[in-house]
Amino acid sequence: MDLGSxxxxxxxxxxxRRGxxxxxxxxDLVRFINRYVRKRTGISDFMDIMPLEASEWRNFKSLDMGCGIGRHIKLLDEFGLNPYGIDLSSDAIAEGRKWMGLLNKQELADRMLVASVTxxxxxxxxxxxxxxxxxxxxMPRDTAxxxxxxAFRVLKKNGLMYLDLYMDDTKGDMDEMALAGFDKGTVKSYYTVQSIKDLVGDKGSICEFQIIRTTDADGNAIEYRNRAHVIVRKNV
Ligand SMILES: C[S@@+](CC[C@H](N)C(=O)[O-])C[C@H]1O[C@@H](n2cnc3c(N)ncnc32)[C@H](O)[C@@H]1O
Known part of the structure; x- marks a missing residue:
């Protein structure tokens, strides 16, 4: 079965389905931005954290790949990080553009495009x-x-990348079709610490790798709630 197409x-x-x-x-993404990129210090005050020249800050641009309806585009804009976004789903992009338009952010709507991460x-x-x-x-792991x-191609040297993926210790490395839930029929791929490191390869250095586990009262993992948060700096 060609899951990719x-x-x-x-x-x-x-x-x-409004999924x-x-x-x-x-x-956690809000935390990452505050710690690594630009910290919000007041209602309208921010402190730059990423070590960039003033001219670079004036031209700062961020990209949300697989942006969905644009919740993180709105967040990046609130931090003044000049966001762009792409998603494979034309329905998601249409909804996101409508949302940004209603927020009087036409420039953000115009920067949301239908495209594949590939x-x-x-x-x-x-x-x-x-x-x-x-x-x-x-998505299938070869697409990922x-x-x-x-992502490495469009990122500047020393640019930062934030990855969030779910992990399932019982599954290891595998791809499967979601049988239920909002994303029924789409491909889920499961990674391990090693396969995430392999995915990043030598184009980036991992600055932080956290696994966030959520369990029920008996210690059983809750599906899709074990997440890897990985912060990567593009190597020079
Ligand atoms: C779980 S949603 C996450 C959406 C968004 N990042 C968020 O946090 O709300 C996964 C998204 O990946 C998008 N996607 C799947 N395959 C893609 C591809 N090859 N290129 C771009 N986006 C893709 C889907 O359309 C969907 O919007």
Whole structure:
């Protein structure tokens, strides 16, 4: 079965079921931005953390790959990080553009494009920051590998990448079709610590690797709630 070619229709179907209509940002991503990129210090005050020249800060650009309806585009914009976004699902991008338009952020709506992680419509070394939140684990792993190569291509030297993927210690490295849930029919891929390190390869250095586990009262893992958060700096 060619899972890769089915991706766009299946993700469009998921969004038509109103699956993955998530409006609020992930707390760990907010923490990452504050610690590694730009810290919010007051209602309208920010402190730059990433060690960049003033001219680089004036031209700062960030990319949300697999942005869905754009919850993290809105977050990146609130931090003044000049976001762009792509997603395979035309339904998600249409909803995101509508949302940004209603927020009077037409420039953000215009920067949300339908594209695959494997073929980004940007030149080399364009972005200072690239996030892939819950994305590389939502496609076959060979697609994820090509997507990460593209992320490194468009990221500037020393640029930062934030990856979030779920892990399931009982499954190891495998791809399967989601049988239920908001993303029914789409491909889920499971990674281990080693396969995430292999995916990053030698193009980036891992600055932080956290595994966040959520269990029930008996210590049993809750499905999809074991997540790897990985912060990578592109090597010079
Ligand atoms: C679990 S959702 C996460 C969405 C978003 N990052 C968020 O946190 O709300 C996974 C997203 O990956 C997108 N996706 C799947 N395969 C893709 C591909 N090859 N290229 C770009 N986006 C893809 C899906 O359309 C979906 O929006």
């Amino acid at each position: 089915m991706g766009q229709d299946l993700w469009n179907e998921a969004y038509r 993955n209509f998530v409006f609020y940002p992930n707390e 073929d980004l419509p940007y030149e080399d070394d364009f972005f200072h920051l690239c996030i892939l939140y819950g994305v590389l684990d939502c 590998g090509k997507g990460l190569e593209e």
